[in-house]
Amino acid sequence: SASYRRNMFLKKTLTMDTLNPQVKAVEYAVRGPIVIKAGEIEKYLEEGGTKPFSEVIKANIGDAHAMGQQPITFLRQVVALCTFPELMDSPSFPEDAKWRARRILQGCGGHSLGSYSASPGVECIRKDIAAYIEQRDEGVPSDWENIYLTTGASDGIMTILRLLVSGKDSSRTGVMIPIPQYPLYSAAISEMDAVQVNYYLDEDNCWALDINELYRAYQAAKLHCQPKVICIINPGNPTGQVQSKKCIEEVLHFAYEENLFVMSDEVYQDNVYTPDCQFHSFKKVLYEMGPEYFNSVELASFHSTSKGYTGECGFRGGYMEVINMDPEVKAQLVKLLSVRLCPPLAGQAAMDVIVNPPQPDEHSYKQFHQEKSSVLGALADKAKLTEQILNAVPGIKCNPVQGAMYAFPRIFIPPKAVEEAKALGMQPDMFYCLRLLEETGICVVPGSGFGQKDGTYHFRMTILPSIEKLKVLLGKVRDFHISFLKEYSALE
Amino acid sequence: SASYRRNMFLKKTLTMDTLNPQVKAVEYAVRGPIVIKAGEIEKYLEEGGTKPFSEVIKANIGDAHAMGQQPITFLRQVVALCTFPELMDSPSFPEDAKWRARRILQGCGGHSLGSYSASPGVECIRKDIAAYIEQRDEGVPSDWENIYLTTGASDGIMTILRLLVSGKDSSRTGVMIPIPQYPLYSAAISEMDAVQVNYYLDEDNCWALDINELYRAYQAAKLHCQPKVICIINPGNPTGQVQSKKCIEEVLHFAYEENLFVMSDEVYQDNVYTPDCQFHSFKKVLYEMGPEYFNSVELASFHSTSKGYTGECGFRGGYMEVINMDPEVKAQLVKLLSVRLCPPLAGQAAMDVIVNPPQPDEHSYKQFHQEKSSVLGALADKAKLTEQILNAVPGIKCNPVQGAMYAFPRIFIPPKAVEEAKALGMQPDMFYCLRLLEETGICVVPGSGFGQKDGTYHFRMTILPSIEKLKVLLGKVRDFHISFLKEYSALE
Structure with missing residues (x-):
């Protein structure tokens, strides 16, 4: 009978053996094991657990708003107007946002964002x-x-x-x-x-x-x-x-x-x-x-x-x-x-x-420009700050953050730590980043997730936290790194 | 030199020969050749060209808003509030929409839809x-x-x-x-x-x-x-x-x-x-x-x-x-x-x-319920109407539209028309649908794009146009079909 056959070969259709092997081969470090671990620690803290830190700081992904960056008002006004066109009658929305929304909707089937x-x-x-x-x-x-x-x-x-x-x-x-x-x-x-x-x-x-x-x-x-x-x-x-x-x-x-x-x-x-x-x-x-x-x-x-x-x-x-x-x-x-x-x-x-941002002769220009400059100015400051603080740490070397949203510093990992990681079946920089997470609550991504020359180690961190939080983060990285070097006897 | 080599073998990297053959094999009738043709005719009409009809009616895709269906107010209110949270202070948005938006945003990083x-x-x-x-x-x-x-x-x-x-x-x-x-x-x-x-x-x-x-x-x-x-x-x-x-x-x-x-x-x-x-x-x-x-x-x-x-x-x-x-x-x-x-x-x-729609004790319940019933009631009417009108046409047989948004009537295509289509290297129902489009402006998708038993022919049409437009559409299909049968001598 079917039920007999089923019990004889009780096995799922989709298993690790039958799964598309190309899917198995995929790796995506930015949301990989270390980020999953960070989520678990966050949950643990929320539920009243204790750690040597009170908060997980996620510097693993270029997710600006999650790190507190505010949206550009004009952009959100236009999207809200497109979403709920009754707002076209509202005096609290500027005309330059309204005409952009109207123009976009005219390009949509039935003048609806739902088409x-x-x-x-x-x-x-x-x-x-x-x-x-x-x-x-x-x-x-x-x-x-x-x-x-x-x-x-x-x-x-x-x-x-x-x-x-x-x-x-x-x-x-x-x-x-x-x-x-x-x-x-x-x-x-x-x-x-x-x-x-x-x-x-x-x-x-x-x-x-x-x-x-x-x-x-x-x-x-x-x-x-x-x-x-x-x-x-x-x-x-x-x-x-x-x-x-x-x-x-x-x-x-x-x-x-x-x-x-x-x-x-x-x-x-x-x-x-x-x-x-x-x-x-x-x-x-x-x-x-x-x-x-x-x-x-x-x-x-x-x-x-x-x-x-x-x-x-x-x-x-x-x-x-x-x-x-x-x-x-x-x-x-x-x-x-x-x-x-x-x-x-x-x-x-x-x-x-x-x-198609606001132009100098438009009502929203000033606010838009202020918001834009403020975000980009802060990022420039944080890029500089990150490079400076990291380069002052012995055993860390960070190239200038000329652009984008990340620092990718090279970290010296002492041979003893490399050995210990390998004994655990782990990449040395994964070992490093896991220790950093466990001891400081800082979540960064091991360089091995991005690729690096053999024998070199790095991590990627975003420069997105607020300047205050970024200083805390970098201070903790520095202290951790120094004590890590000491532990593995690389500093006298 | 490089330029010489280039000219000798002037060929692009990505050609129909080197393209991933699996991409080549993909077919997607819902936006296929007939829909592209419909777009061309629409453009032609807009630019002042003339046809035996004044408007293309697109019944090829389940795109409700494009056919004039109005969005559900409550849904759009919640999404607009999430998009532009300053609207939380607006008295024109109901509390039940606001608390849903607030709850969603609390689940988002930085309380932003941008995370x-x-x-x-x-x-x-x-x-x-x-x-x-x-x-x-x-x-x-x-x-x-x-x-x-x-x-x-x-x-x-x-x-x-x-x-x-x-x-x-x-x-x-x-x-x-x-x-x-x-x-x-x-x-x-x-x-x-x-x-x-x-x-x-x-x-x-x-x-x-x-x-x-x-x-x-x-x-x-x-x-x-x-x-x-x-x-x-x-x-x-x-x-x-x-x-x-x-x-x-x-x-x-x-x-x-x-x-x-x-x-x-x-x-x-x-x-x-x-x-x-x-x-x-x-x-x-x-x-x-x-x-x-x-x-x-x-x-x-x-x-x-x-x-x-x-x-x-x-x-x-x-x-x-x-x-x-x-x-x-x-x-x-x-x-x-x-x-x-x-x-x-x-x-x-x-x-x-x-x-998580409005509940009976909530402010927005009544309007939500009215809008929902109105859409679903109209669809039920149109499903019935479509079936009835199509089944009254000689050579068309349509199963009841019990659900979803489409009718898939079987159409009789006379042997002479089948021959003519094949001479043109075309599926007979593609030939039929192209003629329908050219002569009436109605865009439906040939059954061959969905698969059908060999020797049977169908088309798929949505029941989404307004009831008035749907009547026009069905009337035109009927007239076209009868004259198509006459032309290929299947009616005496």
């Missing part, structure tokens, strides 16, 4: 994005039909990789990524069963991208796979460097020569803090290299509502601009996007505000 | 969903830790399939789906390179699911693949049937016997129109079959903000409940979800309102 948009996004928002890009890039043309709204940048990155990574012979498609990298890339590569081709950023040179290292990685990879795409994160995550124009030129020349698709993750384009650094978009640099390059290199660049000065992660807004894509492939891209119907409309509306 | 939530969703919303399911299923227990918020139901369905469909030997994983089906399923199967195992619904019996057909399909599939999962859509899309309790029992018994994972797509659970039909959740039926079943069959069921009486497609809200999943696999599921960070927060908030 599906076209799969690439609401047409007027795509046009606003193209206009923004043209202005940002000082006149380099942008065609709105090359703009695709996305569900955060991650969604766009996964979609483009999905086109490039062939199923059947996927184990032969090479995807070049920086090391250290944001682990979305390695996770997507695992999920799609592509070959991860590492190129190492130069820690001794402020995490700059070294073109010789690109060639080395490419040549080595060609022996066992077909590298088809190069991913760049600029400003860097987790490394915080801002790429020079010269370096971008070199990367683009390399991609042109070797016929690689270029994916440039530019979600931190508004997060540049060091006065002698400037954000250069890959597209603008490509344009300036001349039509031979600008009309041929296939480039997808990504932006998001989650970072910058807005930090609207929860809206899952973003876009990608794709140039030089084969028109037939473009039709396939649209088809693939259409299966998931459309990105969330509130996120699309939020994206529209970012690319 | 990432935990990857499975905001905890209090997961709890509200579990409470809703328990109430819906008359006491059958629901554990909030089995609830995962999703980006629309599609996202959840893709995620569960991703776990089940193994990469390397994916060509061996069988996924059983109904025919006709909602093409998300076939698209996902193509993208993941699984084997589509068709079981045919019984058109002569109101599209009921016939258990013997399930066994037939399963046995046939076992000869060339390993069927691991069965998908059911109830109420049916595109077919509109509501499954009987007995039929659900049979499916669950079959899954239990053959050790299949069950995916039950229940996004139309609130859309039941025929008085003698009732929605039974797969989970409740499983419970009533006894602990032997309830504690073993692996079941994922899906819901959404996009359908029901809210029709909030643009919010991309949804959830899945997953029971009897192996705990280790569950950890893998959470890891996979975490790579995409979290579902959009506005969609999560919208989902919360659906599962």
Whole structure:
């Protein structure tokens, strides 16, 4: 009987043995074991448990609002007006927010945020994005039909990789990524069963991208796979460097020569803090290299509502601009996007505000500008402070945080601690970060989750806590690190 | 030189030849060629072009607000309050909306909708969903830790399939789906390179699911693949049937016997129109079959903000409940979800309102209830009307629209028209629908996009247009069909 058969072979359909092995291979450190542990400690404290600290400080993820950053008023006004259009009659909402909301709603089916948009996004928002890009890039043309709204940048990155990574012979498609990298890339590569081709950023040179290292990685990879795409994160995550124009030129020349698709993750384009650094978009640099390059290199660049000065992660807004894509492939891209119907409309509306902010002659300009400057100014201060305090700790070395939202300091872990970690079957920096969490309540992510040169150890921390909390955090890191070194007898 | 090499082999990196063939294989009729054509005609009319009609009526997609359905006020109030919490001070928002918004925000990092939530969703919303399911299923227990918020139901369905469909030997994983089906399923199967195992619904019996057909399909599939999962859509899309309790029992018994994972797509659970039909959740039926079943069959069921009486497609809200999943696999599921960070927060908030609507003692109850009844009452009227008018046309036969939002009438296409279509390299029902579009401006989707028995032809139309517009639409379909039959000499 069925019940007899069932009992004989009592086994689930979906087990660790039958699970898609590519899912098993995925790692995502930013929300990995250490973050799960942090959540458990938080619960334990809430329930009255005691620890040597009263609070867990989560510096593991670029989640600005969770760390107390306030939303930009104008952005929220526009989204609220779109959500509940009866507010159009309310005198407490400014006209400049109202006309933006009206315009967005006119682009929506039934004038409602509840309709599906076209799969690439609401047409007027795509046009606003193209206009923004043209202005940002000082006149380099942008065609709105090359703009695709996305569900955060991650969604766009996964979609483009999905086109490039062939199923059947996927184990032969090479995807070049920086090391250290944001682990979305390695996770997507695992999920799609592509070959991860590492190129190492130069820690001794402020995490700059070294073109010789690109060639080395490419040549080595060609022996066992077909590298088809190069991913760049600029400003860097987790490394915080801002790429020079010269370096971008070199990367683009390399991609042109070797016929690689270029994916440039530019979600931190508004997060540049060091006065002698400037954000250069890959597209603008490509344009300036001349039509031979600008009309041929296939480039997808990504932006998001989650970072910058807005930090609207929860809206899952973003876009990608794709140039030089084969028109037939473009039709396939649209088809693939259409299966998931459309990105969330509130996120699309939020994206529209970012690319179409209040202008100097508009009512909301002053407040918007103050809020924006205040967020970016505070981030610049915290970037500097983080670098300074960390570099004053013996056994910690931190490159300048030129941009983005993270410090990625190198930490010296004494050989005895390395041994102890290995005996526990743990990466040494995981061991370090777990101890840091257990003893101080500070949650940072081990460098091994992002990749690093063998024998070097790092952690990633965000610079998002308030300046007061950040000082507490950095002080605790310093004290912990010194006592950790002492414990393992690396300081006399 | 590089430039020379480039010119010699002037070829893009990403072409139709190098594109991931699994992407190429994806089809998604709901936004397919006929819908693209409809968009072109719309543009043409806007620009002053003339056609035998003045307006394109899009009945191709379940996009309620685009067809004029009004949002539920209370839902939008709660989401607007979450988006712009300064509205908490506004006397024009009711207290019951405010306390819900406050409660949601308390579950968000920094009390902001702009924070990432935990990857499975905001905890209090997961709890509200579990409470809703328990109430819906008359006491059958629901554990909030089995609830995962999703980006629309599609996202959840893709995620569960991703776990089940193994990469390397994916060509061996069988996924059983109904025919006709909602093409998300076939698209996902193509993208993941699984084997589509068709079981045919019984058109002569109101599209009921016939258990013997399930066994037939399963046995046939076992000869060339390993069927691991069965998908059911109830109420049916595109077919509109509501499954009987007995039929659900049979499916669950079959899954239990053959050790299949069950995916039950229940996004139309609130859309039941025929008085003698009732929605039974797969989970409740499983419970009533006894602990032997309830504690073993692996079941994922899906819901959404996009359908029901809210029709909030643009919010991309949804959830899945997953029971009897192996705990280790569950950890893998959470890891996979975490790579995409979290579902959009506005969609999560919208989902919360659906599962936690105003109660009889609350201020907003009356208006909420009126709006809900009005939407569902109109849909029931339109379901009836559609069936009646279509069945009065010679050569069209339409099963009762018991639930969901679509009619899927069978259309007789005369042999001469079939020949003409084939000469054009076109499916006969595509030929029919294109003619319908060109001559009347009505956009419906050919049955071939959903699957149908060989030699039968259908189209799917939504019942979402207003009753006035629906009458116009149905009248035009009738006139077109009669003249189509005449043209191809099927009527004397």
